[in-house]
Amino acid sequence: MQSENRMFDDFVKLVNGAAGTIAGMGREAQAGARDRAKEWIGGLDFVSREEFEAVKAMAVAARDEADALKARLDKLEAAQSKG
Incomplete structure (x- = not known):
């Protein structure tokens, strides 16, 4: 019983870590896209x-x-x- 709970806890930690990593990657991608858009628009004669x-x-x-x-x-x- 104890080993099942530990395995479940490890699985939950793994999923939480992956979710945090994916969320961080999403924020990083969004910031990068925003920066590229600002550079592109800034290069135009607006x-x-x-x-x-x-x-x-x-x-x-x-x-x-x-x-x-x-x-x-x-x-x-x-x-x-x-x-």
Whole structure:
């Protein structure tokens, strides 16, 4: 009876050790994959959200300025054609 319990205890220890090892390998693989993805993405020419928003704001301002200049030009052309 004692030998059966000892064999069962040894088996449980073996399974627990294997489960811990497998879990550790999984965490290690996940961290490695995350690092490789960061390296790959970092090598691409992405811009940060702040840079994107700054360029977007400049584009809106430039469009507004172009619209104002066009309205001014239209007004000057209209005045020239009348005169």
